[in-house]
Amino acid sequence: MKCNYGADKFFLFAAWLSVSIQINRGMWYNSRMQNELTRYLDHETRIAVVIADCTAAAGELARAHLSGPTASCYLARALAGVALLGSEASTSDEAVTFKLDCPGPLGGFLVEATGAGTLRGYTKIKVLNDFDGMGAPKDSSVLGPTGTFEVVRSVPGKILASGAVAVDKCTVASGLETYFTQSLQRRVAVALAGTAGDDGVPTIAKGIMAECPPDGDEKSFANVAAEITLLGRKAETALAVSDRNLLSKIGLAHAEPRGESPLSFACRCSRERAEAMLAAIPVEERKSLPPTIDVTCHMCGRTWTVPTA
Numbered sequence: 001m002k003c004n005y006g007a008d009k010f011f012l013f014a015a016w017l018s019v020s021i022q023i024n025r026g027m028w029y030n031s032r033m034q035n036e037l038t039r040y041l042d043h044e045t046r047i048a049v050v051i052a053d054c055t056a057a058a059g060e061l062a063r064a065h066l067s068g069p070t071a072s073c074y075l076a077r078a079l080a081g082v083a084l085l086g087s088e089a090s091t092s093d094e095a096v097t098f099k100l101d102c103p104g105p106l107g108g109f110l111v112e113a114t115g116a117g118t119l120r121g122y123t124k125i126k127v128l129n130d131f132d133g134m135g136a137p138k139d140s141s142v143l144g145p146t147g148t149f150e151v152v153r154s155v156p157g158k159i160l161a162s163g164a165v166a167v168d169k170c171t172v173a174s175g176l177e178t179y180f181t182q183s184l185q186r187r188v189a190v191a192l193a194g195t196a197g198d199d200g201v202p203t204i205a206k207g208i209m210a211e212c213p214p215d216g217d218e219k220s221f222a223n224v225a226a227e228i229t230l231l232g233r234k235a236e237t238a239l240a241v242s243d244r245n246l247l248s249k250i251g252l253a254h255a256e257p258r259g260e261s262p263l264s265f266a267c268r269c270s271r272e273r274a275e276a277m278l279a280a281i282p283v284e285e286r287k288s289l290p291p292t293i294d295v296t297c298h299m300c301g302r303t304w305t306v307p308t309a
Contacts, residue, residue: 035263037087037117038243040255045217047224049210049255051243052083057119057265058205062196064265064301068127069196070137071106075123076194076205077172078111082121083263084176084190084209085151086113094160097152102170104144105130112299118266120299133198136236139171149175151183173232176209187212189225191232193239206239208246224250267300274304 035056040049058079062072082098089096094115100108105128111121131137147170153160163183167174173192180188192207210228212221227250231238239246247255274295278286289308296303 036260037083037263038260039087039258040243040247040252041258042252042255044254045212045220045224045252046215047210047212047217047221047252047255048258049208049247049250049252050084050087051206051208051246052080052087052263053206054079054083054119054263055202055205057263058194058202060265061120061122061300062200062202065122065126066200066301067123067196068129068132068200069198070128070131070142071123071126072196072200072202073137073194074106074109074142074172075111075121076196076202077192077207078109078121078123078194079113079119080192080194080205080207081172081176081190082111082113083119084207086115086117086119087261089113089115089153091155092116094153094155097150097154098176099150099152100143100147100170100172100175101150102143102147104140104142104170106142108147110299113263117261117263119263120265120267122298122301136195140169143170146170147175149179151179173207173235180211187216187221189221189228191228191235191239193235195236204236204240208239208250210250210252220251224252227251265300267297267302269297269300269302269304271304271306274306278306278308 035053037052058076062075067075078098085096085098092115095112097110097112099110102108107124109123113119131142146168148164148166150164152162163179165178165182167178173190177188177190180186188209188211190209193204194202195204196202210224247253277295286308292305292307294303294305
């Protein structure tokens with residue numbers, strides 16, 4: 001969260017106050033718009049596939065942040081990526097964050113998914129005037145030539161695992177693939193799609209990830225990975241089809257569903273958390289503040305006006 005008072009700024013990460021997800025305890029939640037994450041398994045090759053469509057959630061979040069088209073494009077891809085990561089959460093209160101630091105104009109992003117299927121996050125820069133309205137953005141121009149990706153898994157009060165990887169030719173999908181191959185020693189192939197209209201609202205936020213387990217058919221996986229690479233080159237149109245169509249495209253037409261779960265935009269911020277953050281400011285310093293101040297959550301863009309007395 002960000003607290004603005006006078007010329008000073010006080011920052012506190014909303015994720016730092018992580019607690020169990022409970023909709024009836026002040027969560028900003030929109031249940032009207034939900035997408036899904038679906039898991040598949042091809043029994044013949046043992047290749048597992050996860051497909052995440054979070055277009056509606058990305059739209060809600062981009063509107064909340066007032067993001068421009070370029071930032072929304074990368075926010076959409078990042079949300080699809082973290083949704084794939086979140087598919088492995090073992091409990092509803094487990095959270096996984098996916099972070100990028102890059103030298104390009106976007107600066108990076110931080111997104112989060114929970115085992116309950118909730119998504120939130122932000123890009124460091126919300127509006128990129130040099131790129132908005134100029135067509136499909138190029139990764140090398142917006143992100144820069146390199147990037148460092150970090151993944152952290154946690155439950156309230158405890159970090160379960162973390163890993164960071166550096167990539168050349170930085171893309172969101174390459175960061176996710178590199179994390180799995182280098183940090184987890186797992187063979188995966190990833191394609192992510194994210195675009196936004198001139199109004200900054202994402203038109204697609206979708207991802208597909210295939211994994212070959214130790215007992216999987218390596219030759220078949222090589223073919224699947226090659227097809228997913230091709231999908232990634234035109235992801236915004238290639239992924240805008242049904243799951244069954246996607247599975248056919250990568251050569252796994254007979255893969256069977258193993259389960260599905262909803263994905264939605266939600267945030268754990270609340271007025272109580274904003275007031276708790278203000279209470280952390282020394283009493284003498286609070287006396288110099290105006291009667292009320294605005295506290296903005298970085299993760300969802302919502303602003304709370306709270307009294308300082």
